[in-house]
Amino acid sequence: MGDVQNWQLNRKMKYPYEEKRPRRQVAYVFDTNKCIACQTCTVACKTTWTSGRGQENMFWNNVETKPYGFYPKAWDVKLLNKLGSQKWGGTTYKGKTVFESAPFGERAQGYLPEQSEYAHPNIGEDEVSGVVDKGAFFQGIHNVWMFYLARICNHCTYPACLAACPRKAIYKREEDGVVLVDQSRCRGYKECVKACPYKKSFYNMVTRTSEKCIACYPLLEKGEQPRCVQTCIGKIRLQGWLSKPQAVNPDNPIDYIVHVKQVALPLYPQFGLEPNVYYVPPINVPREFLLQMFGPRVDKAIELYRQVKADKKLLAAFLLFGNTPKIITRFEAAAKEAIGYNDKGDEVVRVPYTEPFFQRPLFDSKHQVYRHNTA
Template structure:
């Protein structure tokens, strides 16, 4: 089996195909600290792509409460169990990926969920970890925690779905790294559903084929960010292009946040698939849990995030989130604002560091009315 380089686990690993990175890689940053689980992204995706027959329980985008929310049921608990021990030594992953040492007769370590595992997409919503001590409510701080995690297909550099398909019906686009199921070639063997560590390939029992997030490629192709990103009212998301490792551009917001400042981290990088949705970890969650979920860079990422006030360039990159439908390929900042540019170098968004402040008179003489809301 060929050896490929996986920067997220800082080592070479086995993969059924040779390393071949796309010209640019579709990538996302999600700020978990800002997500309120309003599910606007979920509904935007659902109504756009998966409202047909056979897609009743299919959510290419979902938002689950961690640690007790799962869609499908227990997907990551089962993943962690399947993978065995997962030790990190420094930045290097010491355990096995899903491609290494799979069970006899299988291409990838995985599990096939049951139909009913998809029946409760919002199970565990708002459930906290731990009990709140009596009186803790009044003390101002308590140790119970939870956080919301929005999930879509990771458009992995080394997709497990692609590796598992016995008839090469799944492909990764050379031009942008989007991973797609060829709906003319798929014969519904469900090997991809079983293999995907993130359970983001779904089986459609009416078409009898597997379907997955297509990164809204019709939008990408005209320079716009996907529906789930555009509609996010919490402005937690940014979609852009990630450069090849070693060719990072500090003026590309994705490269800057993910590769240079390392403020956003891949989800379960130990899977070995090199997932391309990067999460800014929730600052209030125990580090052991975050280490398990986002790998060895957690401490550094949180520190960088919490000191963003002293880093105007990073702050500028964060301000680009959710402020334009256009894909930002380059950004810069002045003392006053963050500025985003599209592929052709046109300015597509300008966000002030400080929102303009307006003070209005208490009494509006023209309308003969008091402007206050405490009547």
């Protein structure tokens, strides 16, 4: 049993293995404020990786509507109930993680979902938090809320799936921190399915092994961002390499957003896995809900995000999202553009802070037509 440092909890915690961080860590930033739940990421992932037999209800990427959307059904509320009190003292977590609250004979607190809980991957879609009062739609701010939460494997620093596998069939790659299930070694015990609090390890009843997101490592290995990131039409995602907490590089856009500005936050940090998908919290959702979901840094993150236009470097980092398939390892906030570079130092993207504006005459004399959008 190791005593490992979890920077998201601001304390040491128990984990079955010693602390061993990869040379670089695959990490993502998802801006929930920009997601429209078009599910293009879901379909891109599905068609690329999980369209085989036994994967019918398996979504390594899904987008669920919070508060009532879940895949699998009730995944987070079930575990939150089991975990007990989850208090924070400032930015230090005072409650227990899934490892610290593991019952006797278990490596992590968890549960195994029923097959039927995977049967409705988009349950709760577009459901709002409550009933809309009569006439409320015409009165400015609504009294109900919802938001879309895009989810993939978090390629955690302290994966519960890896901790729970008694065969050590799950490993975390030293070169990029990607967490993989060895498909030749897995015997389908489903311990990882049970232990992963995010329920992003799945059992395939045809191969009789467990399978999970592989962070599109064939793309990572050639310097490109994963399929779910590349295909996101809302440009809500950025994938890159997160540095170790003690070696933060403010010119790395992921480091800048996550470590320097802390405007993107881990999902349920109290579980204790140090997940590596970081979310910009939705700005119009009640604070209590967000505190539970993203931890105590949520207020500051929202405050900063609301002022992003005034923070040129942060704005530049956000403008890199969805504008290149390449992995950006360094960026620059130039006078009029955000510029991204790959690990070889080549420029891979250049995005203006303000899109150029073109005004054309109503009548197109060349084609003898009016330019308007009504029939």
